[in-house]
Amino acid sequence: MRNYVLCGVFWTIFTLLLHMLGRVATKGKKSESYGLMTGYLVYSILIAVGGMAIQFANLPWVIFAGYTAVIWMVLIAYILYRQKKEPISFFQTSIKQYIKNNWVIYTVLAVFVGMLFFYYRGFWIGNHLDDGYYITKVATLPFTHSSYSANYSVGVVNAGMDSYIFNTWELEASVYIKLLGVRPTLFLRLFQSAFYYFLFLNIVKAFAENILKKIKINIADCIVQYTVIITLLFGIYYVFTTKAHLLVLRDTFHFNTGMFLGGTLVKMLGIVFLLFYYTDTPKLTWEMVTVVMATSLILISKSTIALPIILITVCSYLITCLFFNYEKGGKILSLLFVTAYFLAAIIIPGSSDTQTALYSDVINSLHSPVIIGGIIIFLCSFFLKEKVINRINCIMILSAMLMLVPQVNDIAEELSVYTFVLLRAWTTWVYTFIILNSIYLCSIITKLGAKERVLKACYACLGAVLIVMTAYGFNKTGNAITADEDVEETDVKGCLRVIRNNIYFAPDSTIVLGDSLEQLTKEIDEQLYVVTPEWVEDNQAPHALAVILRTFAPDIVSVSASGRFPVNNGSPLEFYNQDAYAKFVAEPNEKNSAAFEKELDKAEVNCVVTQNTNCSEWLRNMGYELYSVTKDNFYYIWYRPSVDNKDI
Numbered sequence: 001m002r003n004y005v006l007c008g009v010f011w012t013i014f015t016l017l018l019h020m021l022g023r024v025a026t027k028g029k030k031s032e033s034y035g036l037m038t039g040y041l042v043y044s045i046l047i048a049v050g051g052m053a054i055q056f057a058n059l060p061w062v063i064f065a066g067y068t069a070v071i072w073m074v075l076i077a078y079i080l081y082r083q084k085k086e087p088i089s090f091f092q093t094s095i096k097q098y099i100k101n102n103w104v105i106y107t108v109l110a111v112f113v114g115m116l117f118f119y120y121r122g123f124w125i126g127n128h129l130d131d132g133y134y135i136t137k138v139a140t141l142p143f144t145h146s147s148y149s150a151n152y153s154v155g156v157v158n159a160g161m162d163s164y165i166f167n168t169w170e171l172e173a174s175v176y177i178k179l180l181g182v183r184p185t186l187f188l189r190l191f192q193s194a195f196y197y198f199l200f201l202n203i204v205k206a207f208a209e210n211i212l213k214k215i216k217i218n219i220a221d222c223i224v225q226y227t228v229i230i231t232l233l234f235g236i237y238y239v240f241t242t243k244a245h246l247l248v249l250r251d252t253f254h255f256n257t258g259m260f261l262g263g264t265l266v267k268m269l270g271i272v273f274l275l276f277y278y279t280d281t282p283k284l285t286w287e288m289v290t291v292v293m294a295t296s297l298i299l300i301s302k303s304t305i306a307l308p309i310i311l312i313t314v315c316s317y318l319i320t321c322l323f324f325n326y327e328k329g330g331k332i333l334s335l336l337f338v339t340a341y342f343l344a345a346i347i348i349p350g351s352s353d354t355q356t357a358l359y360s361d362v363i364n365s366l367h368s369p370v371i372i373g374g375i376i377i378f379l380c381s382f383f384l385k386e387k388v389i390n391r392i393n394c395i396m397i398l399s400a401m402l403m404l405v406p407q408v409n410d411i412a413e414e415l416s417v418y419t420f421v422l423l424r425a426w427t428t429w430v431y432t433f434i435i436l437n438s439i440y441l442c443s444i445i446t447k448l449g450a451k452e453r454v455l456k457a458c459y460a461c462l463g464a465v466l467i468v469m470t471a472y473g474f475n476k477t478g479n480a481i482t483a484d485e486d487v488e489e490t491d492v493k494g495c496l497r498v499i500r501n502n503i504y505f506a507p508d509s510t511i512v513l514g515d516s517l518e519q520l521t522k523e524i525d526e527q528l529y530v531v532t533p534e535w536v537e538d539n540q541a542p543h544a545l546a547v548i549l550r551t552f553a554p555d556i557v558s559v560s561a562s563g564r565f566p567v568n569n570g571s572p573l574e575f576y577n578q579d580a581y582a583k584f585v586a587e588p589n590e591k592n593s594a595a596f597e598k599e600l601d602k603a604e605v606n607c608v609v610t611q612n613t614n615c616s617e618w619l620r621n622m623g624y625e626l627y628s629v630t631k632d633n634f635y636y637i638w639y640r641p642s643v644d645n646k647d648i
Helices: 002-025 030-055 059-083 095-115 120-124 130-141 169-180 186-212 221-235 237-245 251-256 262-278 285-303 306-325 327-347 352-366 367-386 387-404 409-418 419-447 450-477 494-500 510-524 545-551 560-562 578-588 590-602 616-621
Strands: 529-531 536-538 542-543 607-610 625-629 634-638
Touching: 002 059, 002 169, 002 419, 030 059, 030 169, 030 186, 030 285, 059 130, 059 169, 059 590, 095 186, 095 221, 095 450, 120 251, 120 494, 120 536, 120 542, 130 169, 130 186, 130 545, 169 186, 186 262, 186 387, 186 419, 221 251, 221 419, 221 450, 221 545, 237 251, 237 450, 237 616, 251 262, 262 285, 262 306, 262 387, 262 607, 285 306, 285 494, 306 327, 306 387, 306 419, 327 409, 352 367, 352 387, 352 409, 352 419, 367 419, 387 419, 409 419, 419 450, 510 536, 510 545, 510 607, 510 625, 510 634, 529 560, 545 560, 545 590, 578 590
Parallel strands: 529 607
Antiparallel strands: 536 542, 607 634, 625 634
């Protein structure tokens, strides 16, 4: 309960401070949603700049912790100073009016957060093993003293440059987790996800305000919030949306179980972030360039998958701005820019495999009734004859072309490096397309002269359908972890019961094992190299034990995680083969024992974890002693002391 209280209090204060920072930065002239967005960006650019500098300079983690404390002292001092100089109310209007204008956000948020208590299968496999890197990195950064270029899942230093050194969200989260002394999985999977959901919904609402208030229609402030209802679509369990061809996109499970990830925020809001302050594409100014550069840096600090998103959005924005806002000279410049871009694309080599995979995702997307409906609304939006809409539409069309047109898309392919990065960029484009069409639908209905109650009824029906589909979809497919599996009806109460019995959003058995290994580490005077099962079954669901173990035992080396996160530092761990362990525990005999012992000696392993006593005799013959059995009798910990530790 202590962990829940500390996390709840922290995230409440964190959100309120960002809200107030945004309020004073905008002088109270913008909505609460707009203020939260602004406050978050101001805070994030400071974290990004300092975090990147500290990681590049390879300064100790404690330096960043101190830097974060200084940031908050400066921001709080700034808020107090501005409040003393020019007092600004906490809400733009009264509390009653705030609730009236934002109750839809809190309703949708409740659906998103409520569903987290049913997704234990996704958490147990660690977001398809991604958590083995990200959560473990967050949990172990305060204990990592050698380098930020590290294999955090295994617990050793990486050789060479690590592209993740540009990302700072893990560094940021590690400070708060260390400060609070809470379980990382609870902090991230429940509370940070809840914050990012809230931030996402507020930004969508603020983005809608930016667009709708520039259109010549009379729309009440309380109506704008209805445009966020479409986001319920993203929260439907991804196996169901895929199998029903409702929304077939790349890695949409991140919205269900990985909202806390920096990459998810980029994927959901990358384009919106870049367009947010300049939806009407005014003429280029140094202020605009500075803000876009700062926003780009923030996106990169969350995840380097932002690079192709930044490229296609900024280039499309520039072409549109030059063409529409600078008369004949601007049109010539835009054509010259397009020509130069095309010539560069001819020179830069592309990837046929990436293009093939991208086209496959696009075709899958076009089978969705949501996308078909969106295309119809998108085309109808041109009939509104609003400059702001036409220009945003041009940016969206151009950005799609920069990803999809053969040869032209070579630049985006090259910048993506990996195929999945460009595929996620396409997912970002589709998410933005859907959000925009929800905003356009509101505009169209209003332009047709419909009364507010009609518009409310339309969105209320949409919301009701999506909430029913959320419940129905999980009930029908929640037992499946991937869309390739056969599905069967979900034991919904059972899912809730699992989380109730594993309150830190991770298997208690893994937490207990981690605590036991940490205790063993304190008792010995040597590094603990641990071999465990790669996968175990916990509460009738597969659990990626090896890659997540260091989240709860940061001082060990998880040798078995090297299968998923290979070691490249020239140590014997590069050549460790987990198959020998699997064969040994499945069938302990002389042949398998000899092969396993060879692997253990080669990797200098001094701790083996098993799930039964079948191997006891063989492990004792290798020199291992039973250190302990976890209190849940789920794991047996075997330790082989070195010569210097024989008496321990």
